[in-house]
Amino acid sequence: MGDVLIGACSxxxxxxxxxxxxxxxRRDAEGRLRYYASRLPVVEVDAGYYALPSRRNSELWVERTPDGFRFDVKAFSLLTGHPTRPQALPADLRGAAGTGPLRPGRAGEGLLDEVWGRFADAVEPLRKAGRFGAVLFQFPPWFAPGGPAEAALEACVRRAGDWPLAVEFRHPDWWAPHQADATHALxxxxxxxxxGTDMVQDLSASLPPIAPVTRPALAVVRFHGRSRAWGRGSKEDRFRYDYSAAELAAWVPRLRRAAARADELHVLFNNCCADAAVRAAEQMRRLLAAPAGSEARPGLTGPSWAGGFSCP
Known part of the structure; x- marks a missing residue:
């Protein structure tokens, strides 16, 4: 079995x-990261979606985390086809952006080249120090299977070069029974x-609870919670959820199978509710560390530290 690293999405x-x-x-910027890294071995930098990361921050993150710690960095919104406000760009690039939300097709190759280059430069200290897990390309709900989407994926891979890429789809057809094999092969x-994702299962936009391994070096599963407000409302509405012990235990065999086929498996919790994500991460670590089949036994699924509380 490969290494299984479990953490939160922020x-x-x-x-x-x-x-x-x-x-x-431990509540200042340095103290928070050092404390987090003492408890969990991987984290997702979700802020990379909202603004280009900075090289200086990457250097500080390396200083504040131990060898073996991993950062998965979420790709900037413009790189995944999401509408991007010009104000989200560095100040010196806004003049080239024009007005109104940007998309790759409207941004111009010169601006896209500059954004890709700055993103790569910002995460280079993580790569150099061995802290870099992957860049997460989370594509929008309208990014459906087909020729244009495949061309966009191929363009991402060409631009990314030797970056490790992780791809999350939000359009349910990618992993529908009639398409899943083709998606895996692509x-x-x-x-x-x-x-792979965990999310509420009875909505039209729901993706199945699978943990596919398409690249032996790294597999990734993100737990989004099971809020029925998925796809609408605020971020807190969409991701507010507190996983039960039984819900986590049901994923254990699936994650073990994925870990058996990958050198490294990242399991990341994105359920925003107080400390629900880090509590779920700690509990899942303990479930996976237990002997196979023991996750259902009483006494193995209690809280991993005192002071947790449930979502309202």
Whole structure:
């Protein structure tokens, strides 16, 4: 079995910071990351979606985390086809962006080249230090299977060069029974890691609870919670959820199978509710560390530390 690294999709989420999970004296920027890294071995940098990351921050993150820690960095919105406000760009690039939301087709190759280059430069300290897990390309709900989408994926892979890429689809057809084999083959041929997801299952936009392995070096699964507000409302509405022990235990065999086929498996919790994500991560670590079949036994699924509380 490969290494299984379990963590949360942010260490700076305001819900987590205000939950009391960080102890006194560890609530400044440096203290939070050092404390988080003492408890969990991987984290997702979700802020990369909203603004280009900075090289200086990457250098500080390397200083504040131990060898073996991993950062998965979410790709900037413009790189995945999401509408991007010009104000989200660095100040010196806004003049080239024009007005109104940007998309890759409207941005111009020169601007896209500059954004890709700056993103790569910003994460280079993580790569150099061995802290880099993958760049997460999370495509929008309208990114459906077909020729244009495949061309866009191929363009991403060409631009990314030797970056490790993880690809998460939001359009349900990618992993529908009639398309799943083709999706698996496409990502395998591109050398990209498919991202499995856990989410509410009875909506038209629901993706199945699978953990595909399309690149042996790395598999990724993201737990989004099971809020019925998926696809609407605020971020807190969409991702507010507290996993039960039984819900986590049901995923254990699936994750073990994925880990058996990958050198490294990242399991990331994106359920925003106080410290629900980090509590779920700790509990899942303990479930996976237990002997096979023991996850259903009483006494193995209690809280991993005192002071947790449920979502309202």
């Amino acid at each position: 260490w700076t989420d305001r819900q987590l910071v205000s939950s009391g999970w960080y102890p006194r004296g 990502l395998s041929a591109l050398g990209a890691s498919a991202v």
